[in-house]
Amino acid sequence: MTAIAGPLPESTAPRWWNRRGVRRLVWQVLLAAALVVAVGWLVGNVRQNLPRMGIEFGFDFLAQPAGFEIGENLIGYQPGQTIFRAYLAGMVNTIHVAALGIVLATILALVLALARLSPNWLLSKLAWAYIELFRNTPLLLQLLFLHITFAQVLPAPRQAWSPLPGVFLSNRGFMLPALVIEPVHLWVAAVFAAGLIGVWALQRWAGRRQAATGVRPRTGRAVLLLLVGLPLAVFVAGGAPLALDLPALRGFNFRGGHTMSPEFAAILFGLVLYSAAFMAETIRAGILGVRRGQIDAAQSLGLGRMLTLRLVVLPQAMRIIVPPLTSQYLSLTKSSSLAVAVGYPDLMRVYTVVTADTGRPIECIAVVVAVYLTLSLLTALAMNLYNRRIALVER
The missing domain is CATH 1.10.3720.10 (MetI-like)
Known part of the structure; x- marks a missing residue:
């Protein structure tokens, strides 16, 4: 007995509100709306009740001067700054x-x-x-x-x-x-960063060539030139201050x-x-x-x-x-x-x-x-992008 493929009759087809994608979207919208309402209620409750206790609410204090020291910091903070x-x-x-x-x-x-x-x-x-x-x-x-x-x-x-x-x-x-640190050191760092980008592009090109021809081009000398040769040349041209x-x-x-x-x-x-x-x-x-x-x-x-x-x-x-x-x-x-x-x-x-x-x-x-x-979301994003890059792709 052979089954005849074809569209379902209109009487048996699911209504648009019963489709899985529609239901999923509706539940996500409802959940997001409930979260926004809960956060709004919490913020409104805080802003309404704090003044009754004589407590101000707001982030204007971030512009006030800070009267304390931070003994060890990398941005040169000093007491009296904001x-x-x-x-x-x-x-x-x-x-x-x-x-x-x-x-x-x-x-x-x-x-x-x-x-x-x-x-x-x-x-x-x-x-x-x-x-x-x-x-x-x-x-x-x-x-x-x-x-x-x-x-x-x-x-x-x-x-x-x-x-x-x-x-x-x-x-x-x-x-x-x-x-x-001398100005030439910053140039060396910039050239090295550009070399890293060049190596990444070179490896992608080599991967495509290997996929197309079955032979991977040799890139060792080019990588050495980009990561060592060019920064070293800039360093020597700048007088090699060390x-x-x-x-x-x-x-x-x-x-x-x-x-x-x-x-x-x-x-x-x-x-x-x-x-x-x-x-x-x-x-x-x-x-x-x-x-x-x-x-x-x-x-x-x-x-x-x-x-x-x-x-x-x-x-x-x-x-x-x-x-x-x-x-x-x-x-x-x-x-x-x-x-x-x-x-x-x-x-x-x-x-x-x-x-x-x-x-x-x-x-x-x-x-x-x-x-x-x-910080957590940025770290997770970077690792997830890397994980997606190395994941096996079924073809």
């Missing part, structure tokens, strides 16, 4: 810690994951002990331990340790040599160079050591998720262990690693708010001082929530 600039200084400090923490934690996590998978028994067990230790102790406890170590165990500046020439460790911080500002003991403290305060070192190292333990297990799980046959096939072609890892294992493992790694990046960014426990002037530290000075707790916490929400 509260908005103080918030900006705290936000930049938070981004500074989170960005450095993500990069360093990822590198350390990759090393730990490879050590866990190493056939060397001692190396594997040491990595396992590290991961278990840092995963099973509270982050706040680790931060306090590091802060006490850096601030009280290290010697005074006059007895500072110097493991390398120009590097000093004391309870005032870590003093490091700093490069004296002066270092070395820290030196003057009086009771060091002057010159770059100083990493004990508070910044405690929050940065704490976040890196703690987060890397979780990331390492994620990376190890992703590597183990690659089928053994892929590794055997690569080795049968003569690829060594490192080439097999770089060209075969990691590209496939990244499809497993990236989604949970995104959550750990977000967790690291939000955990940076614990910097207030060790005295580092991040966004939360500025929030507590501004709230005490202005008596505007609702507005102050709203600013903090908006900043952390924006």
